[in-house]
Amino acid sequence: STKLLEPYKLGALTLSNRLVMAPLTRNRAPAPNFAPGPLAVEYYGQRASAGLLITEASQVSQQGQGYQDTPGIYSKEQVEGWRKVTDRVHERGGRIFIQLWHVGRISHVALQPNGGAPVAPSAIRAKTKTFVNGTFADVSEPRALELSEIPGIIDDFKRATANAIAAGFDGVEIHGANGYLLDQFAKDGTNKHRTGIRISPVTPANDVSDSNPQPLFDYIVDHLNALKLTYIHVIEGATGGPRDNAPFDYASLRKRFKQAYIANNGYDFALAEKVLEAGAADLIAFGKPFISNPDLVERLKAGAPLNEWDKATFYGGGAKGYTDYPTLKATEAAE
Numbered sequence: 001s002t003k004l005l006e007p008y009k010l011g012a013l014t015l016s017n018r019l020v021m022a023p024l025t026r027n028r029a030p031a032p033n034f035a036p037g038p039l040a041v042e043y044y045g046q047r048a049s050a051g052l053l054i055t056e057a058s059q060v061s062q063q064g065q066g067y068q069d070t071p072g073i074y075s076k077e078q079v080e081g082w083r084k085v086t087d088r089v090h091e092r093g094g095r096i097f098i099q100l101w102h103v104g105r106i107s108h109v110a111l112q113p114n115g116g117a118p119v120a121p122s123a124i125r126a127k128t129k130t131f132v133n134g135t136f137a138d139v140s141e142p143r144a145l146e147l148s149e150i151p152g153i154i155d156d157f158k159r160a161t162a163n164a165i166a167a168g169f170d171g172v173e174i175h176g177a178n179g180y181l182l183d184q185f186a187k188d189g190t191n192k193h194r195t196g197i198r199i200s201p202v203t204p205a206n207d208v209s210d211s212n213p214q215p216l217f218d219y220i221v222d223h224l225n226a227l228k229l230t231y232i233h234v235i236e237g238a239t240g241g242p243r244d245n246a247p248f249d250y251a252s253l254r255k256r257f258k259q260a261y262i263a264n265n266g267y268d269f270a271l272a273e274k275v276l277e278a279g280a281a282d283l284i285a286f287g288k289p290f291i292s293n294p295d296l297v298e299r300l301k302a303g304a305p306l307n308e309w310d311k312a313t314f315y316g317g318g319a320k321g322y323t324d325y326p327t328l329k330a331t332e333a334a335e
């Protein structure tokens with residue numbers, strides 16, 4: 001027997017066979033409504049014998065449109081248009097999902113609300129063309145989305161899903177592929193928002209403790225790798241205190257973590273050089289030395305002595321002990 005022709009239980013749905021019609025962009029939903037019309041009803045109806053139809057990618061908002069004449073699922077006219085499609089498919093015993101789409105940076109100002117820039121995780125223009133006003137054109141320079149705009153885009157997908165249900169679809173497919181918005185967020189070629197994390201495996205700060213920190217932090221760092229973080233910033237020992245308060249193998253974290261390792265806690269230049277030389281860290285974080293030496297870098301270069309820090313003015317107050325530490329230049333000028 002032909003496996004393809006066997007029925008398949010997809011969640012609550014029973015598909016009559018195992019042939020799925022892949023989402024196919026056909027550019028036949030013209031402005032101003034970008035809604036599927038009678039031709040689309042016929043086109044999907046003709047193919048209703050597939051086990052499952054997945055519609056062409058359909059934008060969840062005007063901002064999410066990247067090509068001319070692709071359909072949306074965010075307006076009344078679009079929902080009405082799609083309702084006719086799903087009714088026809090269901091009359092013929094078919095099942096149909098809609099693919100929810102946001103193109104992100106793969107768009108053109110001619111398609112964007114108020115002729116604005118397409119949006120993306122980072123402002124990096126794609127080296128590709130789109131199809132607008134009857135011709136192929138370079139995609140426009142995108143702008144980076146503000147963090148505050150993300151919930152609105154998530155709401156657009158939510159609303160599109162509610163619209164899809166209202167339009168009679170049996171389900172939705174989220175378009176996370178082919179370099180569109182979700183793919184742009186997932187990949188570091190298009191998403192330059194990198195994140196670091198600070199950890200302190202054996203610090204006793206704030207009365208924290210763990211009975212077996214080595215396997216715990218080995219596990220944590222292994223999983224931080226999967227998030228493709230840009231660095232781990234490791235407080236080695238007790239925060240602001242002894243570096244050897246408890247046994248811990250920091251090299252194990254260094255070995256596991258594929259991106260940068262920032263070492264911190266009680267470093268002076270000599271220890272920093274030793275650790276960098278040994279490849280045991282990529283960067284060294286200095287705290288108190290930077291409090292009292294705004295020009296710490298210049299002092300390192302000059303081999304100059306460092307200002308002592310004043311603990312009494314660490315927390316709270318004004319300029320004293322905050323912005324009044326002298327630079328090397330100021331000290332030399334005063335001599």
Ligand SMILES: C=C(C(=O)O)c1ccccc1
Binds near residue numbers: 178
């Ligand atoms: C939605 C598309 C995709 O996922 O590649 C698409 C867009 C334009 C032309 C072909 C395909």
